[in-house]
Amino acid sequence: MARKPAPMELHGGKSSRQRIWEMIRTLRIFTVTELRGHIPGPIPMGTVRTYVESLAAAGILRHDVGLYELVDDCGIEAPRVRKDGSPVVQGLAQEQMWNTLDRLGDLTARELAHHASTPEVPVAETAAKDYLRHLHKAGYLVCIRPGKGIGRGGIQAKYRLIKRTGPRPPMVQRCHAIYDPNLHRVVWPTPDAMLETCDG
Numbered sequence: 001m002a003r004k005p006a007p008m009e010l011h012g013g014k015s016s017r018q019r020i021w022e023m024i025r026t027l028r029i030f031t032v033t034e035l036r037g038h039i040p041g042p043i044p045m046g047t048v049r050t051y052v053e054s055l056a057a058a059g060i061l062r063h064d065v066g067l068y069e070l071v072d073d074c075g076i077e078a079p080r081v082r083k084d085g086s087p088v089v090q091g092l093a094q095e096q097m098w099n100t101l102d103r104l105g106d107l108t109a110r111e112l113a114h115h116a117s118t119p120e121v122p123v124a125e126t127a128a129k130d131y132l133r134h135l136h137k138a139g140y141l142v143c144i145r146p147g148k149g150i151g152r153g154g155i156q157a158k159y160r161l162i163k164r165t166g167p168r169p170p171m172v173q174r175c176h177a178i179y180d181p182n183l184h185r186v187v188w189p190t191p192d193a194m195l196e197t198c199d200g
Contacts, residue, residue: 035048097112097128
């Protein structure tokens with residue numbers, strides 16, 4: 001089954017993994033059953049168990065005779081890890097672009113891709129252009145110079161960040177809706193329009 005877009009996994013403004021992680025940080029030492037019993041909202045036991053096992057594989061939790069202990073508190077954000085403990089890189093490109101926009105100011109897609117890329121997570125110019133276009137539609141950016149011409153010989157549009165809602169990047173979902181984890185809601189388009197787009 002395909003993973004649901006982030007807004008559809010939320011309960012009380014937080015994803016399942018975020019709620020599991022926050023309770024892990026509160027309990028510190030626990031069994032999976034105890035952990036599930038303390039988490040509000042409808043999270044299946046299998047989801048809790050899988051995430052706990054993933055954290056153990058990553059070395060964030062220590063496992064001993066049914067008990068898990070938090071040994072590497074990574075902070076308030078739920079660690080993004082796969083079942084084998086390896087880090088999830090999906091979404092990191094948008095995080096790098098968001099941080100770059102906040103740090104450098106006025107940028108074109110080409111400049112954003114260049115400055116946001118890392119050896120581990122390169123950012124394609126097409127991805128930067130798409131992210132800028134979506135953030136502009138949602139009101140995070142203002143276009144300070146329209147683009148002219150087509151191709152590498154043309155002049156690209158330049159954008160400026162005018163709305164920073166927090167450190168976490170607004171995420172462009174598969175259905176092209178924009179979910180802002182700083183606000184815990186879909187900011188563009190409206191939730192009703194988003195559902196129509198996703199179902200269409």
